[in-house]
Amino acid sequence: xxxxxxxxxxxxxxxxxxxxxxxxxxxxxxxxxxxxxxxxxxxxxxxxxxxxxxxxxxxxxxxxxxxxxxxxxxxxxxxxxxxxxxxxxxxxxxxxxxxxxxxxxxxxxxxxxxxxxxxxxxxxxxxxxxxxxxxxxxxxxxxxxxxxxxxxxxxxxxxxxxxxxxxxxxxxxxxxxxxxxxxxxxxxxxxxxxxxxxxxxxxxxxxxxxxxxxxxxxxxxxxxxxxxxxxxxxxxxxxxxxxxxxxxxxxxxxxxxxxxxxxxxxxxxxxxxxxxxxxxxxxxxxxxxxxxxxxxxxxxxxxxxxxxx
Numbered sequence: 331x332x333x334x335x336x337x338x339x340x341x342x343x344x345x346x347x348x349x350x351x352x353x354x355x356x357x358x359x360x361x362x363x364x365x366x367x368x369x370x371x372x373x374x375x376x377x378x379x380x381x382x383x384x385x386x387x388x389x390x391x392x393x394x395x396x397x398x399x400x401x402x403x404x405x406x407x408x409x410x411x412x413x414x415x416x417x418x419x420x421x422x423x424x425x426x427x428x429x430x431x432x433x434x435x436x437x438x439x440x441x442x443x444x445x446x447x448x449x450x451x452x453x454x455x456x457x458x459x460x461x462x463x464x465x466x467x468x469x470x471x472x473x474x475x476x477x478x479x480x481x482x483x484x485x486x487x488x489x490x491x492x493x494x495x496x497x498x499x500x501x502x503x504x505x506x507x508x509x510x511x512x513x514x515x516x517x518x519x520x521x522x523x524x525x526x527x528x529x530x531x532x533x534x535x536x537x538x539x540x541x542x543x544x545x546x547x548x549x550x551x552x553x554x555x556x557x558x559x560x561x562x563x564x565x566x567x568x569x570x571x572x573x574x575x576x577x578x579x580x581x582x583x584x585x586x587x588x589x590x591x592x593x594x595x596x597x598x599x600x601x602x603x604x605x606x607x608x609x610x611x612x613x614x615x616x617x618x619x620x621x622x623x624x625x626x627x628x629x630x631x632x633x634x635x636x637x638x639x
Contacts, residue, residue, distance in 0.1 A: 340557075343518055348385060356546075359538060360539045363537055363542075364540075364543070365414070366539075367513070368493050368495070372473040411435050411453075413432075416459070417460075424458070435452050452490050453491040453492075454492045457518070460498055461496070462498055471494075471511060473493050473494075474491070474492035476490060497519065500515045500519060507533055513533050517534070607637040610627060611638065
């Protein structure tokens with residue numbers, strides 16, 4: 331890459347990069363290739379055409395960790411709505427989150443007097459960079475479908491699919507250049523930073539959609555506006571991490587002080603409670619979403635609301 335030493339190397343899955351690559355229908359071939367690689371690995375019918383492509387970039391919001399890309403797809407005879415979401419952080423309730431989004435997508439697509447049989451097929455593809463939701467199973471691709479709990483695991487509905495791609499599981503043992511999803515995972519893990527440049531070029535030549543993604547990635551990397559947004563994101567992320575550290579440290583210090591003052595087990599427990607309350611109040615004062623407060627404190631939403639009164 332030209333001027334590589336003077337530029338930030340932005341990971342392919344960073345929200346700044348994803349939103350630039352999938353900003354319009356020029357990336358339709360890449361989007362279709364990625365989706366079909368996932369569907370093929372799960373034994374599903376492939377999509378034939380992307381009808382619209384929209385990417386939502388949330389990096390400047392209060393939650394600097396979130397980012398998503400939503401794709402609308404037509405496959406043969408029935409409409410499919412596909413939501414692709416990239417997550418860099420650990421989301422403990424990922425499946426519930428996906429069910430919520432899937433239901434919201436179906437609700438948004440309903441027309442008055444529409445029959446249930448005409449509901450679209452909703453597929454959610456979660457590209458999970460760090461978290462592993464199913465450590466008991468070695469495969470990095472975990473498809474989820476609504477099935478019956480008794481007897482054979484037959485499909486109860488084919489209207490909602492969830493595909494979790496646990497990227498932390500993917501390594502050289504999984505790489506197979508003849509496998510479409512493996513090729514995508516190979517490139518998405520580190521982009522052009524792979525040491526075997528010849529192998530990277532060979533992999534890209536095997537898939538027109540992946541090649542389109544790589545070319546747009548390369549062009550976007552050299553875009554000054556993308557570099558500026560990437561820098562802004564990191565500044566916001568540093569501020570966010572500093573806020574979280576200061577809130578946690580203040581809460582711990584107050585908890586220790588309360589515990590020492592009481593000198594009893596009850597006092598230490600009360601100190602910890604007071605400390606958590608301080609963390610909650612500090613984060614609320616910094617306009618942090620309740621979901622993030624729950625993630626960092628381990629408190630339920632009800633417990634957070636009680637401490638905020």
